[in-house]
Every structure is written in C-alpha cells, then in structure tokens.
Amino acid sequence: MLNPFSARQRARVRAFFGKPANIILVAFCAVLSVLTLYPLILLLLETVTVHAGKEVTSIKLPRGSFTLYxxxxxxxxxxxxxxxxxxxxxxxxxxxxxxxxxxxxxxxxxxxxxxxxxxxxxxxxxxxxxxxxxxxxxxxxxxxxxxxxxxxxxxxxxxxxxxxxxxxxxxxxxxxxxxxxxxxxxxxxxxxxxxxxxxxxxxxxxxxxxxxxxxxxxxxxxxxxxxxxxxxxxxxxxxxxxxxxxxxxxxxxxxxxxxxxxxxxxxxxxxxxxxxxxxxxxxxxxxxxxxxxxxxxxxxxxxxxxxxxxxxxxxxxxxxxxxxxxxxxxxxxxxxxxxxxxxxxxxxxxxxxxSVIIKAGDYSLSNMTLDFWIGRNLNYLDQGDSTGILLSAKVLKALGYSLLLAITCSVVAGTSGVLVGYGIVKRRGSKLSTLVSNLSFFPYLMPSLAFGAIYLAMSTRVPGLQGFAVLALIGSVKYLPFASRSGVNAMLQLSGEIEEAAVIVGVPWYKRMIRILFPIQKSSFLSGYLLPMVSCMRELSLFVLLVPTSNTLLTTMLMQYSEKGWAQFGNAINLMIIIVVLLVNFLVNKVTGASIDKGVGG
Amino acid sequence: MPEIILKNVTKRFGKFVAVDNLDLYIADRSFITLLGPSGCGKTTTLRMIAGLETPTEGEILIDGETVFSAEKGINVPPNKRDVGFLFQNYALWPHMTVYQNIAFGLENLKWEKKKIKSRVEEMLALLKIEQFVKRYPSELSGGQQQRVAIARTLAPSPKVLFMDEPLSNLDAKLRQEMRTELKRLHSDTNSTFVYVTHDQLEAMTLSTQVCLMNNGLLQQYDPPLKIYGGPANLFVAEFVGNPTMNFIPADVVKLEGNRVELTMLGKKALFQARDNVENLGEKAVLGVRPEFLPIQDGGAVKGHVYSTLPTGMETTVKVTCGDTMLTSVVFGNVDYPVDMPISLSANGDQLMLFDQQSGNAVGQGSLTIMD
The missing domain is CATH 1.10.3720.10 (MetI-like)
Structure with missing residues (x-):
C-alpha cells in the first residue's frame, strides 16, 4: 500500500478540516500554546541561568550556564x-x-x-x-x-x-x-x-x-x-x-x-x-x-x-x-x-x-503659565524638553506611538476574539474547544508586570521580536481574554440556524462571517475590539519593561518625567492620557453601546 | 428525478447513538415526515441528508449521486446537494430586509440581477407577502416571518426541500393554515419534501409516507393510514392516534393457526386474525382504537363511567373496567353521569394483537368475547 491511511480515515481528516471552526481552534491552540506556555517555560529557565553583566562577575560562571545562585x-x-x-x-x-x-x-x-x-x-x-x-x-x-x-x-x-x-x-x-x-x-x-x-x-x-x-x-x-x-x-x-x-x-x-x-x-x-x-x-x-x-x-x-x-x-x-x-x-x-x-x-x-505653575508650591496667578502646554523655546525650564507638550515632537511621537500600539492590539486581539469565539461556540462541548477557551483566558491570570518580564525573556532569544513587534504581540495576547469573551458571548446569542441557512445556499465561510454573523452581533464584537484599545492606552506595567529607548509610549514617558521630577510636563502628560482614555471610552460608549464596566475588568 | 436513499446510516455523538443503522428510501415527489418523540434522532437524520451533519457510518444518495459515503470517503457539502432547508426558528437574517433575505442566496449562486429580481417577485407573490418587501424580519409577525423563510428556501428551486419542525412556533390557528399551504405548495412545486415533526397530527395530515423513529431506531415506515390502522409495534400504536389506543393485557390460552384463545378482563375471548399468528408468547396485549370500542347496550364488556370529555364534534368517554381504564369515542355530544354502569363492545376487524414481551404486532383481526 502506498498510502498508510484508508480512504475512510482520510475522509475523516478532510471532514474535520472542512469545518472552519476546527481550523480556527487548531490554529489558535498552537499559537496560544506558543505565546503563553512557551514563554512561561522560558521564564522558569531564566531563573536558573547566569545572565551577562553583574551576574557573571558575582557568580563567576560564564553567561548562559546553569546556576542555583x-x-x-x-x-x-x-x-x-x-x-x-x-x-x-x-x-x-x-x-x-x-x-x-x-x-x-x-x-x-x-x-x-x-x-x-x-x-x-x-x-x-x-x-x-x-x-x-x-x-x-x-x-x-x-x-x-x-x-x-x-x-x-x-x-x-x-x-x-x-x-x-x-x-x-x-x-x-x-x-x-x-x-x-x-x-x-x-x-x-x-x-x-x-x-x-x-x-x-x-x-x-x-x-x-x-x-x-x-x-x-x-x-x-x-x-x-x-x-x-x-x-x-x-x-x-x-x-x-x-x-x-x-x-x-x-x-x-x-x-x-x-x-x-x-x-x-x-x-x-x-x-x-x-x-x-x-x-x-x-x-x-x-x-x-x-x-x-x-x-x-x-x-x-x-x-x-x-x-x-x-x-x-x-x-x-x-x-x-x-x-x-x-x-x-x-x-x-x-x-x-x-x-x-x-x-x-x-x-x-x-x-x-x-501643569501650569512655574515654581512648585506657589499657586498664585502670577506663577502660572501655559508654556508647558503650548510654549516654545523654553530652555530656561531645564526640564528635558523645550517645547510645550501639545507642540513637542517628542510627546506627539509618543502619543502617535501609543495610539498606533492601541489600534494594532485592538485589531489583532479583537479579530482573534471574533474567530476564537466562533470556534469555541461552534464546537462547544468538545475537548479542543475547552482547551482553546482556557488557553485564551490564561493571559488574564498573569500579572501584567510578570507577563512583561516573560516576554522580555523571550524577546532576548527570538530574533525580530523587539521594539514594536513585541509590544503589539504582548498587548494582543494580554487583552485577548477581553476580546474572546465578547466573541463567545456574541456567538452564544446567535442560533446555529442563522449560519446554516447561509451554508445551505452555498455562502462561503468568510462571506458568512462578514455579511451575516458580524453585522448581526456588531456591537458585541466591536466591544471586543474597543476594550483592548482603551486598556492599551492606559497600560503601563505590561509595557514598561519592553518599551525601546528610542520610542516611548505616553505612559512610559510619564514615568520617566515623574522619575526625573519634571512635574509640570508630567502632570500635563498625565492629564493628556486621562483625557484620551475618557474620550475613547466615551466615543466607544456612544457609537456601540459597549462600555468598559461590562468587561471582565482587571 | 430526485429520490433519496439512506443505507445503514449511523450517527454517534461520543457514546450516544443518535441514529442507529437507518435504511430509508424516499421516492421522488413524495412528502415524507420523520416523526417521533424529541430526542429520537429525526432532526439528526434530516441534517445528515442535508449535509449539515456528518454521519458516522453509512451511505446517502440523492438523485442517484452518492453525496455521502463513510466507506469511500465522499462527503458533498450542503450547497452542492441542491437542497433547501427550512429551519424551526426561521433563521431569517435580522439585518436584511425581506427582499435581501430572499435575494442573498440567489446572489450567491451568481444569478443575474434581473433574474434575481423577477424570481424574488415571483416568490413574494406565491407566498402573498409582496407588501412586506422592504421590511425587516423583526417588523413581521410569526406567520409572515414563516412565509419569508419559505420564500427564501424555495427561491433557488431546490430539488428537495427539508423542513425541521417549521410550524412549531406558530399558534394553533396559524399552524392549521400553514399546513394547508404547505400541502398545496408540495403539489405546486413538484419537488420532494422531507419534514420533521413531533406532532402526529401534522404527520398524518401532510405526508405520503411517515417514518416513525424512537431512540434512533426506525419503528415503522408506511403511509399515514397504514401507520394508524396497522401499527407495527406497541410504541407506534401508542404514539399515533389521539385519544390513545386501548391496551388490554391478555393471557394466551391456545394458539392455532390464525385463532388465538385469550383470557382478558376476566373473560374468555377468541381473537381471529387475518393471517396465521406467529411469535406470540404467553402474554399478549390487545390493542383497540377507541372508535372500535363503542358504547353499546348489552355489550360484552361491562364497566362504569369514570369521566366524560366532550369536544363538540365527538365525545371521549373514559370507562373503568375492573383495574383497567378504557377509552371510547362517541360521535356527537353526549354526557354520562359519573359512575354510571355502562357496557362496551369490541367491533370491526382492525383490532391489533401484540406480543407483550417483544412489543411487536403479531396479528390483526376481530375479537369475539365468549361469555
């Protein structure tokens, strides 16, 4: 026999992968295992490994060797x-x-x-x-x-x-x-x-x-x-x-x-x-x-x-x-x-x-200025930047970077959430479905800072996983629980018949998703996109270890400024972040009816 | 023309056997109902023929073409089987208007725009829903939604039309109306209908053949009147018919060819079957439809009125006879006082005799009560 599998077995495999839900579940099972379990193992390995720098000098072992030190x-x-x-x-x-x-x-x-x-x-x-x-x-x-x-x-x-x-x-x-x-x-x-x-x-x-x-x-x-x-x-x-x-x-x-x-x-x-x-x-x-x-x-x-x-x-x-x-x-x-x-x-x-007082501790009107917001050539300030935050290239770049990251994470996590929700609900009760459901909830269990540490460990080993890529990846994974939960909820409210009615007339899968399922449950699915976005905008601990020095996010910039004691800029940026977050949340609420207090929280 | 053949079809969900080794031949242009209590495997059977569910074993042919075979590894997707499916909850797409709902499937089949338009209009006229064309499903009543769902299903002119309890969400009056329409539609469209229901009345009134199932097993596959008149076993006899058939336990005294001597209700009786009686043990059950057990002065079976239930056209009378409760149907409107002594007689040659152990019918014939 040339083929070790019988026609019957081949047909079974073909039938299994003929269902989009199965393809999605298998794919996410693999991807999520790599993105959550693999880094966890890496982290454990890092605890018994000698690292470059001070560790090498105090342990007196070459970098990378095993140690219980x-x-x-x-x-x-x-x-x-x-x-x-x-x-x-x-x-x-x-x-x-x-x-x-x-x-x-x-x-x-x-x-x-x-x-x-x-x-x-x-x-x-x-x-x-x-x-x-x-x-x-x-x-x-x-x-x-x-x-x-x-x-x-x-x-x-x-x-x-x-x-x-x-x-x-x-x-x-x-x-x-x-x-x-x-x-x-x-x-x-x-x-x-x-x-x-x-x-x-x-x-x-x-x-x-x-x-x-x-x-x-x-x-x-x-x-x-x-x-x-x-x-x-x-x-x-x-x-x-x-x-x-x-x-x-x-x-x-x-x-x-x-x-x-x-x-x-x-x-x-x-x-x-x-x-x-x-x-x-x-x-x-x-x-x-x-x-x-x-x-x-x-x-x-x-x-x-x-x-x-x-x-x-x-x-x-x-x-x-x-x-x-x-x-x-x-x-x-x-x-x-x-x-x-x-x-x-x-x-x-x-x-x-x-953010408007010049000399700290003096709250008289004569001590106030809008320079920290809209001033130029403020070299006298000695606060790291010579331009008010609304005009500062540095701040605007960070704002852009933050927004870009938030949007990327929301698109990746949101779309994954829709797909995972579809797969989990379609194959509800099967072992595979339960496994993927648990895997997609796992990131929620991880403390943000520790999760960041894991990805830091991973990024030093995986080439290409630096800078924006690692930030977008960790953001998407960390907020997947929000998105997949909305996805599952949205799908649970749809009877299977709605999709089957389209299957019977031969509507291909992608078209069923785009033309039938998504439009019907628009607001639920959209909240799966928008929760990650809002969370991402205000996130600090998840990203703080991973942000490249060349590009900062608004939140990490705020940290920097407050550590350096540049109070006015810090406060101005703080206000800016809060306003952006409230604005996004408000828009989301108005447009879709989805609101943050309906989410899982965390 | 489309005929549907199922060979040894089995569907297992884990260890649970939903459909067990089912063989079925559905003739062209017939109106088949899959009937049975909930969980009997009828919906699963329908979904397997439509291709929405994959059988574990067996073979399915539609119009001579094998659409599924576990052995050969064939599984034709639903949209290539040229079938229509009417869902229990209609499954209308809530974000599309009536027009869009009907046209969407046709667009998918890459029909020309003009052709789609004329077909949709034809369907709207057929189901008398022209005035709702721009409405959304949520703006329609249940009956109107049902019509839209039927129009959507019929639009691509499927060879076979599958229906999964399509009337169960309608109120009694509307259901009656839609039944009439469906039967009319069957003769108008000239296609094969396969219909799932748990309502025996629906199965009786609509179909050319009834496939009665229980626990995944085929019980009987016959025309409705045959099912009613000559049930193959106790399950079928009990499931079909309202009020339910009377089941009277009997001891077999002597069996000779087509003559069976029985003792029942404390009396001796002779059951004379049309054919020779075989496979009958010591215990039997006599099945008598209420209409064959009329109230008659001087009838051989004596009892007392337990309760009288008039419906207008006919009256159901419950009679206690020793420990056994019997049901009789009387035409017209009568009322008997409770506990009144009354006598019944077993008429006609359509009485059924079942073997108690196996539950299978062993003979059909008439009964003479000796003393």
Whole structure:
C-alpha cells in the first residue's frame, strides 16, 4: 500500500478540516500554546541561568550556564539581611497592601452597590455614573494626585510642597503621604468600582421574590440581610475579593509613585529594580507573582463556576421595597457626592493646576503659565524638553506611538476574539474547544508586570521580536481574554440556524462571517475590539519593561518625567492620557453601546 | 428525478447513538415526515441528508449521486446537494430586509440581477407577502416571518426541500393554515419534501409516507393510514392516534393457526386474525382504537363511567373496567353521569394483537368475547 491511511480515515481528516471552526481552534491552540506556555517555560529557565553583566562577575560562571545562585540568593541569604530586604519584606508588604485594598474595595464598592440598589438614596444617578470613573482612568491617576496634593518638604525626598502644605499650611505625616496607607487606600478606591459592578450586578439581578418571600414570612430587615441577601451575594463578594487581591498584588504604578520615595517596596517594584542588574532574581519574583496570580484566580474560577446556581434572573419580579434611609439620606448622599468629586474630579483639576505653575508650591496667578502646554523655546525650564507638550515632537511621537500600539492590539486581539469565539461556540462541548477557551483566558491570570518580564525573556532569544513587534504581540495576547469573551458571548446569542441557512445556499465561510454573523452581533464584537484599545492606552506595567529607548509610549514617558521630577510636563502628560482614555471610552460608549464596566475588568 | 436513499446510516455523538443503522428510501415527489418523540434522532437524520451533519457510518444518495459515503470517503457539502432547508426558528437574517433575505442566496449562486429580481417577485407573490418587501424580519409577525423563510428556501428551486419542525412556533390557528399551504405548495412545486415533526397530527395530515423513529431506531415506515390502522409495534400504536389506543393485557390460552384463545378482563375471548399468528408468547396485549370500542347496550364488556370529555364534534368517554381504564369515542355530544354502569363492545376487524414481551404486532383481526 502506498498510502498508510484508508480512504475512510482520510475522509475523516478532510471532514474535520472542512469545518472552519476546527481550523480556527487548531490554529489558535498552537499559537496560544506558543505565546503563553512557551514563554512561561522560558521564564522558569531564566531563573536558573547566569545572565551577562553583574551576574557573571558575582557568580563567576560564564553567561548562559546553569546556576542555583539566584534562587539561593533571593530566598536564603542572611548577609546584610539581603533576602529579608529583597524578598520577604516586599512579599509581606505586597500581601498587606493587597489585603487592605481588597477589603476597602469590597466595603466601599459593595456598600455603595447596596445603597444604590436597595435604598431610597438621593442623587443615585450622579453617584452611580461617577462612581465607575476611577476605574476607567489609569490606576496611577489617584496615586499621582495623592502625591502631588499631600507631598511636603518634611517627607520622603521632599523638595517642594503640594497644595495641602502650600495653600493650607498643613504638613501631613509621612505614613499618610507615602507607603502602606496611601497605597492600600488608593488601590482600594481604584478597585471599588470593580466591586461595585460585580456586587451591584448580583443585587440588581437577584430575584426580588427571594426577598419578598422572606418579607411575607415576617422576617425583619436585618435578619433578611444576614440570612438571605448576604449568602446570595457571598460568592460575588468572595470573587471580588480574590480578583481585587490579585490585581492589587500585581499593581506597579501605584506603589512606584507612593512607595519608592520612602523605599517602601512591594514585589512588583522590587522586581523592576532587580531586573536590570540581576535578571535571575527579577525573574524569580515574576514567577512567584505568577504562581500567586494563577492560584488565586483558579480558586476564583471554582467559586464563580458555582455562582451561576445562585443568581436566578427572572426579570418578572417588581422592584422590591427600598430601605428608607430617613434622616440619614441627605448626609449620606452629600458625603458620597463630595467623595466622588474628590476622587474623580479634583485629581483632574489638580493635574491641570500643577501643569501650569512655574515654581512648585506657589499657586498664585502670577506663577502660572501655559508654556508647558503650548510654549516654545523654553530652555530656561531645564526640564528635558523645550517645547510645550501639545507642540513637542517628542510627546506627539509618543502619543502617535501609543495610539498606533492601541489600534494594532485592538485589531489583532479583537479579530482573534471574533474567530476564537466562533470556534469555541461552534464546537462547544468538545475537548479542543475547552482547551482553546482556557488557553485564551490564561493571559488574564498573569500579572501584567510578570507577563512583561516573560516576554522580555523571550524577546532576548527570538530574533525580530523587539521594539514594536513585541509590544503589539504582548498587548494582543494580554487583552485577548477581553476580546474572546465578547466573541463567545456574541456567538452564544446567535442560533446555529442563522449560519446554516447561509451554508445551505452555498455562502462561503468568510462571506458568512462578514455579511451575516458580524453585522448581526456588531456591537458585541466591536466591544471586543474597543476594550483592548482603551486598556492599551492606559497600560503601563505590561509595557514598561519592553518599551525601546528610542520610542516611548505616553505612559512610559510619564514615568520617566515623574522619575526625573519634571512635574509640570508630567502632570500635563498625565492629564493628556486621562483625557484620551475618557474620550475613547466615551466615543466607544456612544457609537456601540459597549462600555468598559461590562468587561471582565482587571 | 430526485429520490433519496439512506443505507445503514449511523450517527454517534461520543457514546450516544443518535441514529442507529437507518435504511430509508424516499421516492421522488413524495412528502415524507420523520416523526417521533424529541430526542429520537429525526432532526439528526434530516441534517445528515442535508449535509449539515456528518454521519458516522453509512451511505446517502440523492438523485442517484452518492453525496455521502463513510466507506469511500465522499462527503458533498450542503450547497452542492441542491437542497433547501427550512429551519424551526426561521433563521431569517435580522439585518436584511425581506427582499435581501430572499435575494442573498440567489446572489450567491451568481444569478443575474434581473433574474434575481423577477424570481424574488415571483416568490413574494406565491407566498402573498409582496407588501412586506422592504421590511425587516423583526417588523413581521410569526406567520409572515414563516412565509419569508419559505420564500427564501424555495427561491433557488431546490430539488428537495427539508423542513425541521417549521410550524412549531406558530399558534394553533396559524399552524392549521400553514399546513394547508404547505400541502398545496408540495403539489405546486413538484419537488420532494422531507419534514420533521413531533406532532402526529401534522404527520398524518401532510405526508405520503411517515417514518416513525424512537431512540434512533426506525419503528415503522408506511403511509399515514397504514401507520394508524396497522401499527407495527406497541410504541407506534401508542404514539399515533389521539385519544390513545386501548391496551388490554391478555393471557394466551391456545394458539392455532390464525385463532388465538385469550383470557382478558376476566373473560374468555377468541381473537381471529387475518393471517396465521406467529411469535406470540404467553402474554399478549390487545390493542383497540377507541372508535372500535363503542358504547353499546348489552355489550360484552361491562364497566362504569369514570369521566366524560366532550369536544363538540365527538365525545371521549373514559370507562373503568375492573383495574383497567378504557377509552371510547362517541360521535356527537353526549354526557354520562359519573359512575354510571355502562357496557362496551369490541367491533370491526382492525383490532391489533401484540406480543407483550417483544412489543411487536403479531396479528390483526376481530375479537369475539365468549361469555
């Protein structure tokens, strides 16, 4: 026999690959394995490899050889208290910050969610729409605001006074300005909307009959809350706790702004400072973060998996009777409104203000200028650039680069999301489909900075994977979970018959996608494109390790400027990023009805 | 002309056997219904013939051409099989107007624009939906959507038309109306129809042949009246007919050629079959359609009225006879008081005798009750 396969087997293979869904699944299975599992293995290898530079001199082994030096050094070195300072203390700080932040997020976000859905609170509309603001804005917004507002010459390496000290003459103590307290608080406030969206969603969709049944049985309110409402939202609470914990754990921008001035390190900032001189140890921290992230989210998957059985959405029950806050109504509404304005509006005003004053700490009108925005030949400033940011070639190039990256990632991730969604739903229930579904969710489990570290390790080994290519690749992979989730949701809402009706009349696959499936589920599919784009614009920790020195992104430029202390430019760029992000988000919302608070979050 | 032949077609989903070794011959221009309870494999069978599902084993021929063969590795894609498919939920494309929905398939077949236009208009007229041409599916009622779906399916003039429970989403009155239209359409279009339904009334009224399936197995493949009058086994007998056939357990006393002596309902009876009775064990089940069990003064079977259900044209009377509940149908509108003593008699020569163990029909004939 010339051919080892029978006609029957060949026909089977042909039939298998005759279905586009199978081709897509096989292709993505291969590609995603390479893009997520391979770099993970590389990272683990890097932890036991000698790297060029300081490692070669201290280990005294040639570059590339096997060593346990880094492991031993970071986990078990008592000299100079090295392990304690480099690993154990930052680990402890990380856990402390993440735990506090998630508790703040749950209490604040969950509390507001309850107030909005279950009480007769005033100004509900305003509070609920402004509440998600901090989540749309980049994570460091509040951090930089906190630092610029409260900094003073007494704390950290303080060289100038912020608004609090300069205008009101109040000098806040160091624990309040930098370190554990503000990092936890700022992260907690940033993720509170996330808790609000998750818990509020459950409370809103919860069948009111469940509570009404308890009312009929003469249950008192407090008891109902404890015995009915809380147990039902408990899985959502737990899941929020875990998601916020893992996000807060891998947060980088907030601790770098609020921790490093007083040498308060968490794992992410420590890893960043190690990665240049002692890459082996940096990669070990990355691996530790990934292990934490993956295990936390695996637990979450388990919990959310069973959560479905709790939420019974009928849509039939009427609005349940709201708790009357009586005398407390106005005070609570006012406090929340003021808080919202402080968290969402005041930072923007502060950045605007800080970007127009010439000499730091002096907020008089005579000390203000628009030079940092539109000035030219500002050599007297000695701030790295001589042109205002709106005219500066450097800034505009970074803006262009950021936009180009965001668009590229959105196109790649969005299109992949549509295809993956199609494949997964078409072959639902098959092993291949489940595998691809899990692989496409995997990047979500990876802490951004550690994921960046993995790709850094990979880019040093794979030729051509540098500069823009690696940025676009990592952005696309990291945001694929958002896109594939919208893709799956969109496809699930379409009955298979819609496509089969076209199959029968011989419409080729690409035409079915373009002419039938995509147009019908336009807004769902589009949100799969736009979520990655918005996220990409405000992303810092994912790209910070990989950005080439010749080309910077707006976000990494902001980092640079703030490290160098070029406050006005920094603040102006900060404001620019926030405005671009809000603008894109607003446009997306208007055009497609898709909004960021419907996404998975992270 | 198109005839469809299925040879040993089997479809397995993992370990679950959806269709088991099915042989079927669908004659040209016939109107076949695949009938059975949900999950019996009828839709899978239809989708396999259309090419939307790939069989695990077997061979399918349409119009003499092999469109699928597991052995030879042939699998012709659906669009090359020259078939039309009408879906249960219509599957109209919501972002296209009625015109675009009908024309889209024709554009795909690379028809000329002019020809498409005249064909679409022809279809619109045939199904009386001209006035909706510019509307979107969401702006149409269920019945109108159904007509558009039919127009879209018929437009390319397929040799064979497949329909998967196309009327199940319509209300009772509209369903009746569409049934009439479909039957008319069948004779007008001169093509072969294969129709899936779980509604036995639909199968009875529409088709030339009924293919009754259960658990992936073919139960009986016959014209509707044959299925009704001479069910091949207990499953078919019970599934077809409303009210359901009476099943009376009986002990076989003596079997001689075509004569079977039975004891049933505490009486002796003689079942006289048309042909010799074979494969009958010790226990039998006598099947009597309610219309062959009329209420008659002096009837041999005595019982009490349990409940009376008048529908207007006829009345169903439930009668308890010892432990057995019997059903009788009386023409016209009658009402009996509950628990009234009543007597029934078994008439005609279309009574069925089944072997209880195998469930298979072993004879058809008449019954005489001895005492």
């Amino acid at each position: 880094s492991l031993k050094n970071i986990f078990a070195t008592s000299r100079f208290n090295y392990s304690q300072l480099t690993f154990y203390q930052p680990l402890f700080n990380t856990l402390a910050v993440a735990l506090t932040a998630s508790l703040i997020a749950i209490l604040f976000g969950g509390g507001v969610a309850w107030l909005i859905t279950r009480t007769n609170l005033k100004c509900k509309k305003f509070i609920s729409s402004v509440f998600v603001f901090p989540y749309i804005m980049p994570a460091w917004t509040l951090a930089t605001f906190w630092a610029t507002f409260f900094k003073n010459v007494n704390v950290g390496a303080g060289t100038s006074n912020g608004i609090m000290a300069a205008v009101f003459g109040i000098y806040m103590p160091e624990w309040f300005v930098y370190g554990y307290f503000p990092i936890s608080l700022v992260l907690g406030l940033h993720y509170a909307p996330f808790a609000y969206i998750l818990i509020g969603g459950i409370l809103r969709n919860m069948d009111a009959n469940l509570e009404e049944a308890a009312t009929i049985l003469k249950t008192r309110r407090w008891r109902m809350m404890m015995r009915i409402t809380l147990p039902i939202v408990k899985p959502a609470l737990l899941s929020t706790l875990l998601l916020v914990f893992s996000s807060a754990m891998s947060a980088y921008s907030v601790p770098i702004f609020l921790g490093s001035p007083v040498r308060y390190y968490v794992l992410s900032t420590k890893m960043m400072s190690l990665i240049n001189n002692f890459p082996g140890q940096g990669y070990i921290i990355a691996a530790v973060m990934i292990i934490f992230g993956v295990s936390i989210l695996a637990v979450n998957q388990k919990i959310t998996g069973s959560r479905k059985s709790y939420t019974t959405v009928t849509g039939k029950s009427s609005q349940i009777s709201l708790v009357n806050l009586r005398g407390g109504n106005w005070p609570i509404a006012i406090i929340l409104t003021v808080l919202m304005i402080l968290v969402a509006v005041v930072p923007l005003i502060t950045f605007a203000l800080e």
